[in-house]
Amino acid sequence: MTPPRTRLLSIGELSRASGLTVSALRFYDREGVLVPAEVDPVTGYRRYSPAQVRAARLLAGMRRVQVPLAEMVAVLEAGADADAADDLLRAHLDRLERGLHDARREVARLRRIVRGEEGRPRLELDGCSLTRALADVAYAVGTDPQFPVLTGVLVDRDETGVRVVATDRYRLALARVDGCPGGEPSSVLLPAPLVQELLSVQPAGTVVLSVGDTGVRAAGEDVDLRAPALAGDYPDFRALLPGAPDPAGSIPVARLLPELERRRGLPRVRLDRTGQVGDGSGPLDEAAGDDVLVDTGYLWDAVRATGDGHLVLPGAGALGPLALRSADDRVLSLVMPMQPDAAAG
Numbered sequence: 001m002t003p004p005r006t007r008l009l010s011i012g013e014l015s016r017a018s019g020l021t022v023s024a025l026r027f028y029d030r031e032g033v034l035v036p037a038e039v040d041p042v043t044g045y046r047r048y049s050p051a052q053v054r055a056a057r058l059l060a061g062m063r064r065v066q067v068p069l070a071e072m073v074a075v076l077e078a079g080a081d082a083d084a085a086d087d088l089l090r091a092h093l094d095r096l097e098r099g100l101h102d103a104r105r106e107v108a109r110l111r112r113i114v115r116g117e118e119g120r121p122r123l124e125l126d127g128c129s130l131t132r133a134l135a136d137v138a139y140a141v142g143t144d145p146q147f148p149v150l151t152g153v154l155v156d157r158d159e160t161g162v163r164v165v166a167t168d169r170y171r172l173a174l175a176r177v178d179g180c181p182g183g184e185p186s187s188v189l190l191p192a193p194l195v196q197e198l199l200s201v202q203p204a205g206t207v208v209l210s211v212g213d214t215g216v217r218a219a220g221e222d223v224d225l226r227a228p229a230l231a232g233d234y235p236d237f238r239a240l241l242p243g244a245p246d247p248a249g250s251i252p253v254a255r256l257l258p259e260l261e262r263r264r265g266l267p268r269v270r271l272d273r274t275g276q277v278g279d280g281s282g283p284l285d286e287a288a289g290d291d292v293l294v295d296t297g298y299l300w301d302a303v304r305a306t307g308d309g310h311l312v313l314p315g316a317g318a319l320g321p322l323a324l325r326s327a328d329d330r331v332l333s334l335v336m337p338m339q340p341d342a343a344a345g
Contacts, residue, residue, distance in 0.1 A: 139304075
């Protein structure tokens with residue numbers, strides 16, 4: 001006995017079942033993204049199988065959050081591999097969140113222009129929390145005169161709070177300023193000499209950071225410091241920040257300390273996936289091909305800044321930064337590994 005033929009859905013029925021408009025379904029057919037199960041050769045009517053409802057619903061949702069067409073296709077092609085599809089959607093969400101932050105910052109800049117306050121950011125912070133955060137990142141401030149904008153510390157406020165950031169291109173340090181709520185996006189770039197003066201004075205009260213015609217100023221009850229502003233735009237540090245670490249892949253920093261202490265005189269060390277520290281003076285051989293070479297001084301500075309936190313190595317075969325986080329997630333340090341061929345020279 002011949003089994004009954006599965007009833008196909010008209011394009012209108014699929015539209016109602018999925019939330020996609022008829023015109024959108026026609027577009028996805030033309031692009032080869034969601035091709036009908038049948039097309040009537042005489043009338044041209046499109047017919048879809050019930051199994052295509054899921055794909056159409058996914059397309060409708062991705063369309064609403066502006067997923068690019070190529071990534072829509074990749075999600076559908078992932079099929080039963082839910083983890084792969086989830087990774088693609090998470091990556092898109094990360095881009096949306098970065099875009100929202102950029103939009104908020106730009107609107108804040110436009111509002112300052114409207115109010116006649118362009119180029120005059122102002123941040124009011126707790127002095128103790130500010131200097132604590134500055135001390136946590138000062139080691140990563142750049143010194144290369146070819147990149148003057150990196151010879152300072154960025155104090156950045158967004159809707160989530162206030163963070164300070166320093167980078168010399170080979171490492172990045174970020175620390176949260178405790179007790180300072182988020183607000184309208186704003187940032188002040190503090191030149192290194194002003195940072196050192198703040199660390200020397202250790203102001204206890206409120207500190208107001210501002211940028212004016214005469215440069216950068218840090219003022220409060222027990223401090224009034226000024227420095228020429230640094231020219232240039234600070235790089236987008238958010239694009240470099242890693243996602244939430246996998247606890248299973250984390251290495252306690254305390255595990256690194258004894259062997260790292262013994263090898264502090266070496267220019268570089270080698271880390272394996274268990275957190276063992278070895279001599280990095282020679283080239284990597286095939287047996288150690290999954291290990292990571294890193295500048296000893298850079299790693300030591302990051303370990304001291306993150307205290308009793310944990311380390312996450314880049315993925316196997318990936319040339320990404322080592323990420324060290326403090327136990328309270330207040331401090332993050334990123335250190336770029338060394339290329340094996342460069343380390344061997």
